Amino acid sequence: MNTLGIGLIGTGYMGKCHALAWNSVAATFGTDIRPRLVHLGEVNETLAKQRATEFGFEKSSGDWRAVIDDPDVQIVSITSPNQFHKDMVIAALDAGKHVWCEKPMSTGLQDAEAMLMAAERTDRLCVLGYNYIQSPAFRQIETLVKNGRIGRVTNIRVEMDEDFMAAPDMLHSLKHRAESGHGALDDFAVHPLSLLQRLCGLPVEVMADAARPYETLKDAHGVDKKVETFDIASALMRFRDGLTGTLIVNRSAWGRKGRIALQILGTEGSILFDQERANEFQLYQRSDELEIQGFRTVLIAPIHTPYNHFVPAPGHGLGFNELKVIEANEILKALSGKPARLVDFSDGIQIERVVHAMAQSHASGKWTSTLG
Amino acid sequence: MNTLGIGLIGTGYMGKCHALAWNSVAATFGTDIRPRLVHLGEVNETLAKQRATEFGFEKSSGDWRAVIDDPDVQIVSITSPNQFHKDMVIAALDAGKHVWCEKPMSTGLQDAEAMLMAAERTDRLCVLGYNYIQSPAFRQIETLVKNGRIGRVTNIRVEMDEDFMAAPDMLHSLKHRAESGHGALDDFAVHPLSLLQRLCGLPVEVMADAARPYETLKDAHGVDKKVETFDIASALMRFRDGLTGTLIVNRSAWGRKGRIALQILGTEGSILFDQERANEFQLYQRSDELEIQGFRTVLIAPIHTPYNHFVPAPGHGLGFNELKVIEANEILKALSGKPARLVDFSDGIQIERVVHAMAQSHASGKWTSTLG
Amino acid sequence: MNTLGIGLIGTGYMGKCHALAWNSVAATFGTDIRPRLVHLGEVNETLAKQRATEFGFEKSSGDWRAVIDDPDVQIVSITSPNQFHKDMVIAALDAGKHVWCEKPMSTGLQDAEAMLMAAERTDRLCVLGYNYIQSPAFRQIETLVKNGRIGRVTNIRVEMDEDFMAAPDMLHSLKHRAESGHGALDDFAVHPLSLLQRLCGLPVEVMADAARPYETLKDAHGVDKKVETFDIASALMRFRDGLTGTLIVNRSAWGRKGRIALQILGTEGSILFDQERANEFQLYQRSDELEIQGFRTVLIAPIHTPYNHFVPAPGHGLGFNELKVIEANEILKALSGKPARLVDFSDGIQIERVVHAMAQSHASGKWTSTLG
Amino acid sequence: MNTLGIGLIGTGYMGKCHALAWNSVAATFGTDIRPRLVHLGEVNETLAKQRATEFGFEKSSGDWRAVIDDPDVQIVSITSPNQFHKDMVIAALDAGKHVWCEKPMSTGLQDAEAMLMAAERTDRLCVLGYNYIQSPAFRQIETLVKNGRIGRVTNIRVEMDEDFMAAPDMLHSLKHRAESGHGALDDFAVHPLSLLQRLCGLPVEVMADAARPYETLKDAHGVDKKVETFDIASALMRFRDGLTGTLIVNRSAWGRKGRIALQILGTEGSILFDQERANEFQLYQRSDELEIQGFRTVLIAPIHTPYNHFVPAPGHGLGFNELKVIEANEILKALSGKPARLVDFSDGIQIERVVHAMAQSHASGKWTSTLG
Incomplete structure (x- = not known):
């Protein structure tokens, strides 16, 4: 070996x-x-x-x-x-x-x-x-979307929220200074965008707004300091072929701990996912009989590879750290010359260009192309 | 009498x-x-x-x-x-x-x-x-917000979704023609805006986008007809005092039947509500002890007036039609010279001006004032 | 007319x-x-x-x-x-x-x-x-069960819980005295049994236990008084043809407001219902494709008659009082000579015999026939 | 080292x-x-x-x-x-x-x-x-119960359900033969009992019933074979000090994948847990203000040790296999002479005696002591 x-x-x-x-x-x-x-x-x-x-x-x-x-x-x-x-x-x-x-x-x-x-x-x-992108639930979602299970995607919404910067009494820190970047857009937006990249491609044009919950915060010496970054950002997105969507990120959203909430709406059905309950997703299919149409909650199971490599029984759940184990395995597959599911530098820079365009559009107040 | x-x-x-x-x-x-x-x-x-x-x-x-x-x-x-x-x-x-x-x-x-x-x-x-606005759950939410229970509101999101215009095989109809208006903005946006009006006031500036799931649909004779209205719309909103938010409406969202989903984020907590489960709301308070912080699901109860006039026991639930009974009672109160909770024409026209500004901003691609 | x-x-x-x-x-x-x-x-x-x-x-x-x-x-x-x-x-x-x-x-x-x-x-x-029994959700559940949608029922569980007798500081009252009856069995058990009667018939043999959360409570004069009734009861049930089930009732279950939770398990699927969210039910079908098997949450809609007589759009919900409107309509149907869905005295006495047998089995500590 | x-x-x-x-x-x-x-x-x-x-x-x-x-x-x-x-x-x-x-x-x-x-x-x-017993959520639940957070426990219910033996077309196998044991009681009951052991001690008297969904199943040769084990079992339980509860286990419950559902009801509140969503639990406290009383959903966070050793951020979740990592750490602690949280043989045999008493009570139709 x-x-x-x-x-x-x-x-x-x-x-x-x-x-x-x-x-x-x-x-x-x-x-x-x-x-x-x-x-x-x-x-x-x-x-x-x-x-x-x-x-x-x-x-x-x-x-x-x-x-x-x-x-x-x-x-x-x-x-x-x-x-x-x-x-x-x-x-x-x-x-x-x-x-x-x-x-x-x-x-x-x-x-x-x-x-x-x-x-x-x-x-x-x-x-x-x-x-x-490695999560078994997200992989299954991607497969369903790619197989046309919900038809053509017509509207996509993604929110990423945590609350580690929500407290009014937190001290002013590096993360509140402009040198640390734009704020929530930098911290969070790449994650949901990495999911969109696989589901429907990245947006070609964006229009963003941003805000901060506190104009000033006290530093360790009790002095009011201006907050320069934006803990909250929202963006309208336009994709190829007329698809539109929204992205909202917030690092000051009380009660949200690791929320990445996806709503994927298509011509034949809808899919919902929330990273806070990462071991399940929801699917609605219009083809179901009318009396029993509804969102079904699918718990991840051995059929949702690579969950089967961790547990042979359904419904037992993976943790956040185990996503990294899956990613490491993809790397080993790539090194063995097998097809692998990874974000390389070329994919990654496209994600970051979108974030950059969002920040620019916030500054200019105008729709901004992500294609540079 | x-x-x-x-x-x-x-x-x-x-x-x-x-x-x-x-x-x-x-x-x-x-x-x-x-x-x-x-x-x-x-x-x-x-x-x-x-x-x-x-x-x-x-x-x-x-x-x-x-x-x-x-x-x-x-x-x-x-x-x-x-x-x-x-x-x-x-x-x-x-x-x-x-x-x-x-x-x-x-x-x-x-x-x-x-x-x-x-x-x-x-x-x-x-x-x-x-x-x-008459729902006991929403009344309680409004009271919590007004009493500062979640502090100052820092971010507000509202989505209204149904699926009655989602089917790819539906016939082209009046609702697809420009003469019926802008589309989902007209049909839906006034509802969430009536809630925002009470919670945080209406936005002063908006930036909207809109889309249609189908470019054409067949009419009763099998002829392809252009769809002129927009079943999907999203808007960035700016309120007074730096508050920002988003509004998304969609009448082609498979699986959504009467969704009006509110997320109200504040400096001290958050509140969630969804009209599809109208007899409950969720509250997160940062003041709770750390070990047991979480969103609590509050079922409406006699303490949430006027639920008590319908049922003296908690958790039994009101239906959609009963909101109208409450509204009728507010009218009778107003006619008796008592304070009443109603949307009058002066409130109503402000709501409609916001919808109008959203449609305009979609057309112009620019941030648009709602103040006329 | x-x-x-x-x-x-x-x-x-x-x-x-x-x-x-x-x-x-x-x-x-x-x-x-x-x-x-x-x-x-x-x-x-x-x-x-x-x-x-x-x-x-x-x-x-x-x-x-x-x-x-x-x-x-x-x-x-x-x-x-x-x-x-x-x-x-x-x-x-x-x-x-x-x-x-x-x-x-x-x-x-x-x-x-x-x-x-x-x-x-x-x-x-x-x-x-x-x-x-009049609720549109329960009617649909009954139809699904009767049409064999979940196959033969193999296990049935029902819980009814409220918390109006949960407080340690409540005063000793009539409901704590033996003359008011057995306790939760009398107050609650008839409701879930009325549902079972329609789904799978009533049990033929029962084995119950009961308990009280407080041995004594103070009366209005501050005097400790013995509690004689049972706020908590549980029963094992045997039906015809080998079906077994459980019934649990509790009027001192903190947090439960109007819970009637049904779990109906069959050879081809399962159905879940909770009266606290009475406008929805959940269905699992083993015939669904493996990748997307899960409990679907069905919101009541016009197809679930008689909801359509209240609201022509899905997902808007009925309230508790509206169940009585449906019941009144069934009475008018019966008076017009039409088939009606009602519990008559002959059905009702069978329900009460089961409750009686449960109380007896608690007293004797033995399996007890409900057939008199 | x-x-x-x-x-x-x-x-x-x-x-x-x-x-x-x-x-x-x-x-x-x-x-x-x-x-x-x-x-x-x-x-x-x-x-x-x-x-x-x-x-x-x-x-x-x-x-x-x-x-x-x-x-x-x-x-x-x-x-x-x-x-x-x-x-x-x-x-x-x-x-x-x-x-x-x-x-x-x-x-x-x-x-x-x-x-x-x-x-x-x-x-x-x-x-x-x-x-x-190692799960951070369950540890926190245990702490809450032990600290009297929900007062004295008055009623406890636990269900463990999976569906790996639910299919009507499965082949008759060892698990259907009496030599493999009683059935679901042996497979499952020890798990919920290990939780009860820590929460409120084990029951002192039990009364159980059991059933099988299929009387016969075909073997690999298409021959009908009698099913001798019981895939479904339910028990009434009596603990010390008047506490009562129920235990239900079922390995033929369609749609349930890894359900261990706990309901712990006390004089001051209630706690709910389900292993299918193992990274959260629910708490209701009667001491909350009336307007906002409800079950709160607590996501596990670093404060719920030992989650913090896996992830420093809340809401990211652990998987089933990570419970075993925690258990291994407890063993290492024990070997270092530190207090450890483990089930030793003396604890374990008490759990198994309860299961044995349940099987006996099913056979005899009588309340059975678990104390041997």
Whole structure:
């Protein structure tokens, strides 16, 4: 059996999530290639050592370049803060490594373009970490849509909401400053757009608005500071062939914890999904007999691959972290030359161009093309 | 006890709904004024006679003017097609009658303005039939919002969806022709806007888009005819004081039967409501202890007046028609000089101006003021 | 058009509910027979007069016998406390009136048997007020079951829960004394049993247990008093042909307001219903394709008669009181010689025998036949 | 850091689940003890070898005794069919190994008693695999109940339903023969009982009934064979201090996939849970203000430990397999001398005695003590 030497940069939320995925993927899927957890990089060297032991890595470093330079490393998981993605990705690719970089590509379109160029000059795998497309429920939804099960899609709506920036008494922080980006659009919009990309393609024209719940917040010293970012954004979207839709994102929506709510309306039926209940989706079919027409709630089951690799019985549910295990398996499939379901840099930059166009349209108050 | 002589014009869906309300309101509320069902008007004289017997009216006519001229009639329920509202309302007011006219005021803003002028030159009651504001659940929601229970509202979203125009094989009809209006905006938008008007005021600026699921449909002769109206519309809304929101209406949304879904997000909590489950609403409060924070589903109960006038026990539920009974009671309260919860012509025309601005912004592709 | 002279005894919850039904039934259904609200009886004469005006009755009396003796009265709605049912029903039948008596028949089986005998010696209509069987959702469920849509029923579960006797600080009252009956079994069990009677017949053998949440409660003087009734009861049930089921009733179940939760499991599918969301039911069919199997939530629609008589559009919902309007219409149908859907005294006594057998089995600790 | 040598017997559903848990527990929890996957036993030697590679075990054997005898193995995960548990557990304990054995202990009470005796003569850890007690939602429910959040529990109901034995055309198999046990009681009842054990203790007296959906089924040769087991069972339960409850299990309940539905009713509130939506629970508190009383749906969040070890953000959800990771961590805690949340053999046998008493009461038709 082949092994794949894993390097991991970053040990935060996503770093741990990658580590768990690399630990579980072979046992879950019985993969041809078995990951070997080689080298963990984390700026705090002591922490790096501790996490390496916990996560099962052989080596650790305080310098991410050591991970990339390690000859035993063949793929680098990059889970550092977004502003470091560009340099790490380009260095890794130039060193001949495969790359699995968490979304978004970077903090600005220009950096993302540079990353795409680096990707285009290698034959290495360049994957962006878009785990929501991996969910068995979403895969089934995509299949239903593609098989025409709800006919032609006529209207699509997506909302992504959390409440981690909702509290009136939170302190003014980096996320409230313009340098951190536009706000909710940057934090969230790429996720629902990655779903739309697979369902109906990305919008070609957008018209967005944005708002902030608080004009000022106090900093740690009790001083009122202006909030410069937008925790709330909404957009009208026009797709090819007359399809329209809406996207709403909000990181100050009390009560919403991990909501990504999709409504897909078609000429023959409708599909609903909410990431907060990720193990089910709802389908309405107009072809059902009139007396018993209704949205059916489908619980994911072994028939909804790759759920079957986790549990052989229906209705037992997968967790968020297990989406990453599925994504890791897709990477191993790609490396084995099999068809794989992944967001590469070329797909990813299109998503980010849409976000950029939304921010622009908010600034200009005008419909804006996403095609650059 | 005083009686109130009722005239009713129209015997369709809303005509019957008014008739049922006038039949039940005294028994339900023990009103000071007792309605006396005097005169029913309906263009088909035979049908008028039959319905008068069924509905309990003393007289019937094939001519609506006979209803208005009847000296025993003190208030006229107008439930005819929208294009007739103007003439009927003005005639009724000029004859010194009170008016309860189904929404929308008319088919165009100009007619509505004429109706408003007629209203302003009388002291008669001029009520528009906006029953959704009467629901006990919505009343409680409004109270919670007004009492600051969810703090300051920071984002508001409303969707109204049905599927009666969703079928690909439906015949091309009047509703597909431009003469019937803009489409879903006209049919639906006034309802959610009547709710917003009470919760946070109407938007001052809007940006809308619209679409149609089918470019052409066959007529009764099998000939392809162009669809001119828009079954789908979405709008970005800006309110006073920085509040933003979205409104989406769709009369071709498979599986949706009477959906009016509200999401009201505030600095201290959130409220959710869906007219398809009109006897409940959901509330999230950030002040709840962390371990048990969640959306609570509140079933309407006697404490949520005027539910108590229908059933003394909680959780038994009201139906759609009973909203009209509540509205009739509000009219009787107004006629007794008590404070009443109603949409008058002055409120109503503001709602319709917003719809008009949305249609304009769709045509122009620009943000449009609703203030005229 | 024929009229039917209505007498009503009682002006409480159910009295008002009957009055509303008699006021609305003709307008709702366009009935052949039009009710004429003749005579209202209520022990408090002043209240009787007031309610007669509100409810639209021509006359009122402080003596129920005056209602029964009134020659203009052809049917008597009996909504007085249960202990008076027997005398009133027998007197009404003996006076040649039709009877619509609220459930249960009486406070003991012996009285009920006497009422049945009185019914058997007349040709008058003897109806018990079991409104839950009238719900459009339940009617559709019954049709689905009878048409074999879920195959043969293999297991049935029903729970009825409210919380009006849940508070630890409520005062000791009549309902806590043995003279008021067994407790939740008497208050509630007849309702779910009326549904089972139509779905799968009544159980032939039962085994019940019962409990009380509080051993003692304080009376108005602060004195601890023993609770003698049982607010909680559960029963195992055996039906003909090997079917088994469970019935659970609880009038001290915090949070439950009007729950009647049915689970009907069959060889080909399952059906779920909850009276707290009475305008919908859920159906699972094993014949659906595997990828999209799930419980579908069906909202009641015009196809689910007689919902269409109230609203011509789906998803708008009926309220609890409207079930009584449907029941009144069934009575008018029966009086016109048409097939009607009603619980007569012969059906009703069978329901009460089951409740009696449950109470007995609780006392004896043994499986008990319901067949007497 | 200490390591713990893992032996695993069995590679089916639960075998894989244990393997995944041992692979992930250190990375998830940053445990003091790091598992070392030493030896995998599986009767098919080729399969054993393949799975050992996939699961990351160093060695494999076709003979389970080799696993137990391996000096590098310190704990043995036993996931073989139930009839082999006794011999394996006793051999492992006698060899000085810790044991983590999947529930139920064995196929009969006598074997379980022998296992308990073996456990009592060692100081090794003897854990039964009851993963549902590990769920963050259930842990929070237990805490709420123990802290008196819903007052004293007055009524408890639990249902466990799946549909893998619901099809009328399934073939007659071992599970339909008496030698496989009683049926659904054996398969399912231990799970809900493990939850009750923690919430309110086990029942002291039970009264059960059971049924089968099909009297006969065809075998592979098309021959009708009698079904001897019971796919459906229901029980009345009496606990100490007057508490009563019901338990219903059904492995032929169409549409139910992994339902374990709990209703816990108390003097101050109620709690609801369903394993099919395992990442949430519902709480009703009578202390809430009347206008906003309702069941709140709480999504699991970092405050509900140990969810925080998997994801630092709320609402992202855990999957079924992750319960086993939590259970593995509890074992490591126990081995480190820390308090741990586990079902040991002494707890487990009490659960199985209740199941046994239920089966007996079904046979005798009488209330049966669970205390032996």
